[in-house]
Amino acid sequence: MKPSMEINIAGVKFRNPVMTASGTFGSGMEYAEFVDLTKLGAVVTKGVASVPWAGNPVPRVAETYGGMLNAIGLQNPGIDVFCSRDLPFLEGFDTKVIVNVCGHTEEEYLEVVDRLADEKSVSMLEINVSCPNVKQGAIQFGQDPKCLAEITGKIKDRAKQPVIMKLTPNVTDISEMARAAEAGGADAISLINTITGMKIDVERQKFALANKTGGLSGPAIKPVAVRMVYQCAGAVRIPIIGMGGIATAEDALEFMLAGATGVAVGMMSFHDPETAVNVAAGIEDYLVRHNISDVNEIIGAVQV
Amino acid sequence: MTLAFPKNTHLTVNPGQFVGIYPNDQTALLPRPISVCRWDEKEDMIRLVYRIAGKGTREFSGAGWGDTFNVTGMLGNGYDLSEMAGKSVMIIGGGIGIPPLLELACRLKEKPGTRVTAVLGYRDSNMFLREEFENASYRVYIATEDGSAGTKGNVLDAVREQGIAGNTDIIAACGPMPMLRAIKCFAGEHGIKAFISLEEHMACGVGACLGCVVKTKNVDEHSHVHNARICTEGPVFDAADVDI
Ligand SMILES: Cc1cc2nc3c(=O)[nH]c(=O)nc-3n(C[C@H](O)[C@H](O)[C@H](O)COP(=O)(O)OP(=O)(O)OC[C@H]3O[C@@H](n4cnc5c(N)ncnc54)[C@H](O)[C@@H]3O)c2cc1C
Ligand SMILES: Cc1cc2nc3c(=O)[nH]c(=O)nc-3n(C[C@H](O)[C@H](O)[C@H](O)COP(=O)(O)O)c2cc1C
Ligand code: FES
Numbered sequence: 001m002k003p004s005m006e007i008n009i010a011g012v013k014f015r016n017p018v019m020t021a022s023g024t025f026g027s028g029m030e031y032a033e034f035v036d037l038t039k040l041g042a043v044v045t046k047g048v049a050s051v052p053w054a055g056n057p058v059p060r061v062a063e064t065y066g067g068m069l070n071a072i073g074l075q076n077p078g079i080d081v082f083c084s085r086d087l088p089f090l091e092g093f094d095t096k097v098i099v100n101v102c103g104h105t106e107e108e109y110l111e112v113v114d115r116l117a118d119e120k121s122v123s124m125l126e127i128n129v130s131c132p133n134v135k136q137g138a139i140q141f142g143q144d145p146k147c148l149a150e151i152t153g154k155i156k157d158r159a160k161q162p163v164i165m166k167l168t169p170n171v172t173d174i175s176e177m178a179r180a181a182e183a184g185g186a187d188a189i190s191l192i193n194t195i196t197g198m199k200i201d202v203e204r205q206k207f208a209l210a211n212k213t214g215g216l217s218g219p220a221i222k223p224v225a226v227r228m229v230y231q232c233a234g235a236v237r238i239p240i241i242g243m244g245g246i247a248t249a250e251d252a253l254e255f256m257l258a259g260a261t262g263v264a265v266g267m268m269s270f271h272d273p274e275t276a277v278n279v280a281a282g283i284e285d286y287l288v289r290h291n292i293s294d295v296n297e298i299i300g301a302v303q304v
Numbered sequence: 305m306t307l308a309f310p311k312n313t314h315l316t317v318n319p320g321q322f323v324g325i326y327p328n329d330q331t332a333l334l335p336r337p338i339s340v341c342r343w344d345e346k347e348d349m350i351r352l353v354y355r356i357a358g359k360g361t362r363e364f365s366g367a368g369w370g371d372t373f374n375v376t377g378m379l380g381n382g383y384d385l386s387e388m389a390g391k392s393v394m395i396i397g398g399g400i401g402i403p404p405l406l407e408l409a410c411r412l413k414e415k416p417g418t419r420v421t422a423v424l425g426y427r428d429s430n431m432f433l434r435e436e437f438e439n440a441s442y443r444v445y446i447a448t449e450d451g452s453a454g455t456k457g458n459v460l461d462a463v464r465e466q467g468i469a470g471n472t473d474i475i476a477a478c479g480p481m482p483m484l485r486a487i488k489c490f491a492g493e494h495g496i497k498a499f500i501s502l503e504e505h506m507a508c509g510v511g512a513c514l515g516c517v518v519k520t521k522n523v524d525e526h527s528h529v530h531n532a533r534i535c536t537e538g539p540v541f542d543a544a545d546v547d548i
Binding site: 023026030034052055059062065070072218268271272273 | 326330331332333334335374376504505506507509510511512513514515516517518526527528529531536
């Protein structure tokens with residue numbers, strides 16, 4: 001018998017646990033030609049702000065051993081364009097849509113949240129309080145538990161969709177941040193965002209990125225991400241969406257065994273656009289192989 | 305390097321377009337953007353000419369017939385052939401910017417009434433692809449940094465020395481950024497339209513990551529800011545539209 005792949009996060013049902021990670025899949029439009037979007041649990045869109053953001057100077061990306069650094073700086077066309085162009089495109093596909101929201105200030109976050117309130121095609125909001133590449137604001141919400149609980153509460157008061165708070169790994173104790181998000185009323189948390197890193201071109205004796213620092217992602221960060229998901233799973237009751245270097249079904253299963261309900265594929269979509277779809281198929285194969293009838297049985301099932 | 309695609313791929317290539325080739329080395333995860341130098345339509349093959357710059361290109365250079373690579377493409381816009389057909393086109397290539405222009409020269413040769421003049425800038429007398437440009441163009445001018453052939457200096461030194469800007473309708477250029485900046489300036493002064501092919505570090509190659517942008521004069525239609533994606537809106541831009 002075919003195992004059940006469906007998961008439920010805050011009352012939203014997903015066809016399978018595998019999503020795209022914000023910023024690595026555009027608005028879905030860029031990859032729709034290569035990937036069957038209806039085989040994904042959800043499309044998570046690039047962070048969107050209240051107005052267009054120009055982002056950082058180039059070079060914005062640099063390859064590293066088993067991963068990459070990015071300092072895009074959250075370039076985005078703003079919520080108006082997003083609602084009039086990107087959302088209608090995604091509405092053409094039978095897939096769940098999670099909109100990633102960014103801002104410099106509380107007001108900016110709330111403006112986007114309000115603007116999305118009546119968009120029926122948006123299943124959940126993911127609040128990026130963790131981007132390491134934007135100088136002003138933003139990450140302070142993600143690095144100070146009091147600020148995080150506060151902004152979570154304010155967003156929850158206004159949001160019509162369930163809210164995921166996306167956590168940064170650039171903290172001393174991630175479980176404290178998870179608890180703060182839960183205390184603020186978050187419906188779920190997602191982690192990890194990228195780990196702040198740096199690369200220097202020794203021949204040219206220059207920084208590889210114009211921003212000097214960037215966020216590290218890819219297989220190189222996976223063990224850190226799995227550890228953090230495990231810690232958070234022990235700290236909170238709300239569901240967790242795990243990400244960081246997922247390339248294969250085995251990688252995704254590590255996250256789920258550690259306690260993640262959903263998983264997201266990030267930069268590996270750049271390596272192979274079909275990674276997320278293959279991960280979903282591989283999880284199903286695994287369930288068959290292990291005679292497990294429901295994917296929910298493996299969540300947090302790692303044995304001590 | 306020549307890439308043969310699986311049977312019935314039915315490639316179509318616009319000159320100036322590029323592919324993303326993935327190293328098989330699984331620690332190097334991003335595609336390497338390399339422009340198409342020549343396209344063999346009948347055989348579904350493309351030829352790439354590249355410089356060994358690091359990990360990926362070193363791996364490619366060690367590959368032989370029968371080795372396989374994952375490739376995405378065709379990527380980017382390429383040069384607008386219809387805009388150049390029937391005109392006097394000056395193709396300016398510098399260094400490793402020369403190969404991507406060969407397909408353009410060959411395709412323009414097939415367009416009646418089009419006159420292609422090529423100006424190629426090399427470091428020294430290692431003048432790769434020179435003969436192929438000679439077969440595809442009306443005239444080829446050479447500049448070498450060390451003066452071992454043609455004009456001593458850069459491509460614009462050759463253009464000035466030969467006095468060949470006068471009857472040019474369009475410039476198509478590819479090469480290092482200082483050369484492209486000088487061409488943008490030169491074309492502006494002479495009222496010549498110039499299309500330049502830009503490079504930037506890329507992660508996705510398909511417009512999703514916003515890693516590869518160039519500043520634009522006007523607000524870009526896709527991004528709604530003064531940034532265009534080189535992999536998608538480019539790599540070929542009207543020099544007057546970009547801020548380089
Ligand atoms: C649109 C486009 C077309 C190109 N066409 C050609 C061509 O026809 N012939 C040719 O020799 N080169 C071309 N290049 C440059 C070529 O992409 C780089 O030399 C190559 O990616 C280097 O890879 P590597 O693994 O050998 O070097 P590494 O230094 O090991 O690469 C590390 C990372 O940096 C990136 N990178 C390094 N140099 C460049 C660069 N100059 N531009 C963009 N990314 C870079 C790599 O893709 C990789 O992600 C082109 C670049 C672009 C953007
Ligand atoms: C190019 C790029 C852009 C990103 N943009 C965003 C973003 O806009 N918002 C966000 O919350 N996370 C963003 N991220 C972080 C990813 O969503 C993800 O958390 C991180 O890359 C770890 O997953 P991975 O290792 O699978 O890539 C971005 C990552 C990359 C590589
Ligand atoms: S390389 Fe990702 S947008 Fe151009």
